[in-house]
Amino acid sequence: MIVLKLGGSAITDKERPETVDGEALASAADAISNALDDGLEGLVVVHGGGSFGHHNASEHGVSTTEGTRDVAAIGDIHGAMRTLNGFVRKRLLERDVSAVPVHPFSAAHRDGNGRLALPTGQVETLVGEGFVPVLHGDLVAHAGAGATVVSGDELVATLARDLEADRIGLCSTVPGVLDESDEVIDEIAAFEDAAGVLGESDATDVTGGMAAKVRALLALEAEASIFGLEDLEAFLAGEEPGTTITTVEQ
Secondary structure (H helix, E strand, C coil): CEEEEECHHHHECCCCCCCECHHHHHHHHHHHHHHHHCCCCCEEEEECCHHHHHHHHHHCCCCCCCCECCHHHHHHHHHHHHHHHHHHHHHHHCCCCCEEECCHHHCCEECCCCCEECCCHHHHHHHHCCCEEEEECEEEEECCCEEEEECHHHHHHHHHHHCCCCEEEEEECCCCCECCCCCECCEECCHHHCCCCCCCCCCCCCCCCHHHHHHHHHCCCCEEEEEEHHHHHHHHCCCCCCEEECCCCC
């Protein structure tokens, strides 16, 4: 079982509202299609919000902690993410990938302490039936706060745990976690290993940036990789490109 995240920055132009990076998305779809043709089984795809979700969430002041009860705001944010999800699935379907949508807003929620509950039985069943579920960053019902953002990274973490993923991949705009000299850090086993170089995203991002990604991956049992789009095919073929995030012993 592989849980793969396509970063919003990797498949959209985050500086231009609701703009897909057509070339990048096509490249990602090609890599996924080729891997499945080569025998890959058990794939779940999650994509970030990019210039669709982050732009609209920022406009309405909604984040993973700041919620809204404004129906129009919810419609804008969730609607934008469904649109992007449609673009992603369209590119996959054009390459005969059996991509199907799973919209977190329809099922997931947070309790009053902000803990995410995401039923994953549907996703597991879809994978077992030969489909490739495609989830996305979204809004979720949040007790006491209306609706808040759930990031693709948080979805990846939940899916990886519940589905007992063997491998996790985060496809980004950079070739891995970079050090002070912009060289890829080969391996991170503790947040302190790279704390000095981890920061926030340069473009509009309501979900945390690279630091949040690394923290989430360090808490998982499965080995994870952070890599650039050019290494997606290598990752799906079983290689370990970019930065490897190793398991933290609890």
